Amino acid sequence: MAKKRPTRATSHDVARLAGVSQAAVSRAFSAGSSISKDKRERVLKAAHELHYVPNKLASSLSTARSNMVAVIVGNLNNPFYSESLQAFVTGFQESGRQVLAFSVTDAADGDEVVQQAVYYPVDAIVVTAAPLSSKLLKISAGLGIPIVMFNRHLDSNRIAGVHCDNRGAGARIAEAMHSAGAERFLIVRGDPEGSTSRDRVEGFRTYLLARGVPPTGIEEIDGASSYGASRDSLRARFRAGxxxxxxxxxxxxDIMALGCLDALRTDLGLRVPGDVMLAGSDGIRQGRLSAYDLTTIRQPIEQMVATTLQMLESAEDLKNPDMIQVLELPGEFIPGSTVPRPPRDKP
Amino acid sequence: MAKKRPTRATSHDVARLAGVSQAAVSRAFSAGSSISKDKRERVLKAAHELHYVPNKLASSLSTARSNMVAVIVGNLNNPFYSESLQAFVTGFQESGRQVLAFSVTDAADGDEVVQQAVYYPVDAIVVTAAPLSSKLLKISAGLGIPIVMFNRHLDSNRIAGVHCDNRGAGARIAEAMHSAGAERFLIVRGDPEGSTSRDRVEGFRTYLLARGVPPTGIEEIDGASSYGASRDSLRARFRAGxxxxxxxxxxxxDIMALGCLDALRTDLGLRVPGDVMLAGSDGIRQGRLSAYDLTTIRQPIEQMVATTLQMLESAEDLKNPDMIQVLELPGEFIPGSTVPRPPRDKP
Structure with a gap:
């Protein structure tokens, strides 16, 4: 049914029209190549006439690079994922790569979506969400497509990746609350299968238990990684008398923390931090708006993306089990106004 | 330097190992094809052994479709663009297409970025930001790559596209404010080169002038399409006594309206709408959070993305100047709490 797309002009066509060699056409389109001004102009004129543009994928057949990287993101309603996707698109574009975006909303679909990704001639796959099955790892290894995990990790550390020190983040929040005098703690957890939520909860708990907080002083409810679910479940918890x-x-x-903050202030009429203190983790932009000014730990997204890029650039290492790197970068404590700040030490 | 990627197994390799024809391999991977259960299983087993996956791009050489669509978005710090990108990624993925994302932060780079896009074997280009030069339109026409404009339009209507009724949006906001008793109006404008800001300003002005508001009663300042610039410039305007x-x-x-709201409440200590009323347009999620509850006009992003998809599916029409459609969809008035609502008519 669909008509065939008009054929692209090839470098051969351009060479013929310009009266130069195919190699000259290639040089005319390569920055810094040695070619006379006159020849370059003839090539560009012919290229323009024929609507020729060098096809990066065609030229990649020889270098085995397409300059496309599949990035698999989780639920884009969570601003952390949309901000990560933004950072990938802009960061990768600067290095001459483009992001082919895949979205996984349901954890169960993860495997299928990653398999879709290998259908495309991508140089690599960055997984920011989705569990990785061993079957999938086999396929990508067989195809020689490296995988880098972003913001999550396997306990085995068999896959290269970069993530934030999430245990440290949980502990730092616990420290801020504990030193502000808190005694009864409530954790609103995210996806229990994901390493991020698990590590943050563990860091938070471990810090408090070590400071003598009894296990009964640390309650846990489910926020299902969303604004709405967190708002509903916190409101229900506070209304249970x-x-x-x-x-x-x-x-x-943070997205769950914002749901909690709106539940506390808007639904329950409580003061934060006057009646109850609250903090999140991630450092999303919404939390930085004046109306929220959430106390949080910022993930160094730009640095994490830059690290991912470096890993992709030494792609051969990604295929060598002895060279696999799993990097953990520290988060940054952002003292907002939802946890009381310690009185400043006088110098 | 870089080693060559291991060669992908081909359908030929799979056919040989499975002891079937290449056509049988193709049928085994096509939903609904007629092939015996036994044969399909042999193919899948062989494919698994060889880490073979059908390469969509390779198969697209015959159908001239890659199932990749370039989407060019503007500054992703504006949540409207990141929400649009999300809608494209999820909406296109459902239809079996993947988004190859390009970001344009500086309007001047637009042309260059769109040219990058045609280097990839994309089926189409969706432009949500970036001016389109005539040179570029020629290149894409020559290559037979259709372009659809999203959230903007050319006065000439020579390019297919979909956008919101922005004049209507401006007029609807003007109506809400005028009927709430406002007399002195201030417009915080975005990019004066973009059709979106221009149309909204025009709709707003036209409504008010027709209601007898004198031109001197409508002031205009620049918000540079950003939260920070709008916050700063509104604060400066209010401090000029x-x-x-x-x-x-x-x-x-909306992103500019949130900057204004934080300037009014946080920086200037004013009540909104008590001291001054405020509204935006776009309907971004941040504006819907309880702490803001901004009065706005929501753009029907999902519907706009679905319309874009329909246009791409009748791609032949996009190449026929007589069939080019430029659709304008109505926005939805969201009565937040930043403009006083009219007293409800008693039934």
Missing amino acids: DRPRPDAIYAVS | DRPRPDAIYAVS
Whole structure:
């Protein structure tokens, strides 16, 4: 049914029209190549006439690079994922690569989506969401397509990747709350299968238990990694009158923390941090808006993307099990206004 | 330097190992094809052993479709663009297409970025930002790559596209403010070169002038399409004591309106809408958060993406000047709490 697309002009066509060799056409389109001004102009004129543009993919057949990288992101309603996707698009574009974007909304689909990705001639796959099955790892290894994990890791460390120090993030939030006098803690957790939520919860708990907080002083509810679910579940918890209320809430991601903040202030009429303190993690832009000014740990997204790029540039290392790197970068504590700040030490 | 990627197994390799014809391999991977269960299983087993996956691009050589669509987005710090990108990624993926993302931060780079896009074997280019030069239109026409404009349009209507009724959006905001009793209006404009800001400003002005508001009652300042610039420039305007203050502010995009709202409440200590009313346009998620609850006009992003898809599916029409469609969809008025609502008519 569909008509065939008009054939692209080839470098051969351009060479013939310009009266030069095919190699000269190639040089005319390569920055810094040695070619006379006159010849370059003839090539460009012919190329223009024939609507010729050098096809990066065609030229990649010899270098085995397409300059396309598949980036698999999670639910884009979470600003952390949309901000990560932005950072990939802009960061990769600067290095001459383009992002072929794949979205996984349901964890169960992850495997299927990553398999879709290998259908395309991508140089590499960056996985920011989705569990990785061993079957998939076999396919990509067989095809020689390297995989880098972003913001998550396997316990085995068999896959290269970069993530934030999430245990450290949880511990740092616990420290800020504990030193501000909190005694009854509530964790609003995200996806229990994901390493990010798990590590943050663990870091938070471990810090508090080590400071003598009894296990009964640390409650946990589910925020399902979303604004709405967190808002609903925190409101329900506070309206349940049978238990003492927590005085400090750690929502393990900012988008959940914003849901909690709106539940506390708007739905329950409570003051934050006056009545209850609250913090998140990720450092998304929404949390930085004046109306929220959320206390949080910022993930160094730009640095994480730059690190991912470096890993892709030494792609051969990614195929060598002895060279696989799993980097953990520190997050940055952002003292917002939702956890009381310690009185400043006088110099 | 870089080693060559291991060669992908071909359907020929799979056919040989499975002891079937190449056509059988193709049928085994096509949903609904007629092939015996036994044969299909042999093919899948062989494919698995050889790490073979059907290469969509290779198969697209015959159908002239790659199932990749270049989407060129503007500054991703504006949530409208990141939400649009999300809608494209998820909407296109559902239809079996993947988004190859390009970002244009500086309007001047637009032309160059779109030219990058044609280097890839994309089926089409969706332009949500970036001016389109006639040179570029020639190249894409010559290559038979259709272009669809999203959220902007040329006065000539020579390029297919879909956008929101932005004049209508500006007029609807003007109506809400005028009927709430506003008398002195301030417009915070975005990119004066973009059709979106221009049309919204025009719709707003035209409505008010027709209602007898004098031209001197409509002031205009520049918000440079960003949160920070709008916040700064509104604060400066309100601190300049030499002119009467406006009582109604229309920031032509939500991200600018949020900057204005934080300037008014946080920096200037004013009540919104008590001291001054404010509205935006776009309907971004941040504006819907309880702490802002911005009065706005929501662009029907999902519907606009679906319309773009329909246009791409009748790609032949896009090449026929007589069939070019430029669709304008109505926005939805979202009565937030930043413009006083009219008293409800009693039934």
